[in-house]
Amino acid sequence: MTERAINFGAGPSALPDxxxxxxxxxxxxxxxxxxxxxxxxxxxxxxTAFVSNLESLIRTQLDVPPTHKILFTQGGGTGQFSAVVLNMLARHRLLHPNLTDEERFMDYVVTGSWSKKAAAEARRLGGGKVNIVAESSHSIPSHDSFKFSSDPALIYYCENETVDGVQFSHEPSSPASFPFHLLPQNTLLPLVADYSSSFMSRKIPRLADHAIIFAGAQKNIGPSGLTIIIVREDCLVDVDAAAKLGAVPVPITMAYKTLADSSSLYNTPSTLPMYMAGLVLERSQELGGVQYFEELNKRKADKVYSVLKEGEAKGIFHGKVKEGSGSWMNITFGVLGEGAEAKFLAGAESRGMKALKGHRSVGGIRVSLYNAITEEQTDQLVAYMREFITENAS
Incomplete structure (x- = not known):
């Protein structure tokens, strides 16, 4: 294999050689x-044996309980913005057939670009009212700002915002954690989490309490074209029965029950992305699973945030996210001074470090530290950042 660049891109992202x-x-x-x-x-x-093993690799490494099915489909996380709404509204219609659309709520926590788009899709599809539970920019909202509906069809949050670099903490005591304690207790929660850019990078807090967890594969798992869904069995509903009661009809390949009943083989799946995801997860299991990557990813993130602080103290860098809300996967910051950002990117490029430019909607720098990025590659970036600070400090 010819010499490869260090790919810090946000997705499609680096994969192990x-x-x-x-x-x-x-x-x-x-x-x-x-x-x-x-x-x-x-x-x-x-x-079919490979698909069964792929499911087993995920179930084992994430401790997915038998109450949940693991499904494979296409359409990415954006496709799930629609599928989640349609399936969960169908479930809610079966549970509460006499409610009007005005009385049916969908709760959304908005912490960045992707959760904002998810909420917009829910409004577009209709069938219920969107309630913004909490909203913030560049940080996780404070727990006292969350206002959940009493019996919503779904409660959605994006665990890691790829564009903005904001992530919920997985430490329960952190003020940046998801406020599970504010949710109704002793009930099957309609909790939906988008884990697209952090799936398999560390453990999922209270996984069993989620109705749905979904993730596009093209961050930590494999190439684009595969979407992984973990669905609690009570959410595998008869969408046609719900439609007869007034719910929006669900396209057959977007119905979770269809995918579950066919073992994700109702139609031709993304065979190559599934194969590559299986290879990634086999490697992950050999290395020690999610626990191994959680420890590795924390070390990588700590190193980059540490040098970012050094740059902030010298007036070279500017972190975009409130401390404590920063992502382990996507670290975002600005480079201060006229032409400084272009200079930083050119210097990185000359050292074989690519795809560091921030998302087109926000600009700046974005360092994506997905599982395939090694600690040694992270150290090379940190050394360059420190060199850049030294050369440009006044």
Whole structure:
């Protein structure tokens, strides 16, 4: 393999070299079948066994309880903005058939670009009223600002905001944690979490209390084209029965029950992304699973935030997120001074470090530290940032 750049891109993101090399072999010959993974039937015994193992790898490493199904589909996290609304409104309609749309609420916590888009899609689809539970910019809202509805169809939050660099803490005592204690107790919560950019990077707090957890694969798991959904079984509802009661009809391939009943093989799935995700998760399990990556990712993030503070003290960098709300996966900051950002990016590029430019909607710098980014690669970035501080401090 020729020399590769260090890819700090936010997604599609870096993948381990060993996985890419093995995937290249699988493109030619999948598990000794003589047929490449992109060519083989999704109903072959080899591929269906692979899908079963892929589910097992996720269930084992995340401790997913038997009350939840693991599903695989397409459409990315954005596709789930729609699917979540349609499936959860169908469930709520079956539970409360006599409520009007004006009496049916969908709760959204808005902490950045993606949760804002999710709420906008819920408004567009209709079928209920969107209630913004809490909203903030560049930080996790304070717990006393959360105002949940009494019996909503769904409660949505985005665990990690890729664009903005804001993430809920997974420490229960942190003021930046998700306020589970404010939710109704001793009930099946309609809690929905978008974990697209942090899935498998660390443990999921109170996973069993979630109705749905979804993640696009193209951050920590594999290439784009695969979406992973963890769904509690009471959310696998008969969407056609709900439609007869007035719910919005759900497209057949977006109905969670369809995916569950067919073991995610109702139609042809994303075979190559699923194969690569399986290779990534097998490697993860060999290294020690989510616990290994949680410890590694904390070290990486701590190093970058530490040098960012050094740069802030010297007037070189400007962190964009309130301390305590910063993401482990996507660290965002600005470079102060005319032309300084372009200079920083050019210097990084010359050192083989690419894709550090912030999202087009917010600008600045964004360092994405997904699982495939090694501690050594992180150290190279930290050394460059420190060098940049020294050279540009007045």
């Amino acid at each position: 060993s996985v890419l090399e093995e995937a290249a072999r699988g493109l030619v010959n999948f598990q000794g079948t003589g047929i490449g993974i992109a060519e083989i039937s999704h109903r072959s015994k080899e591929f």
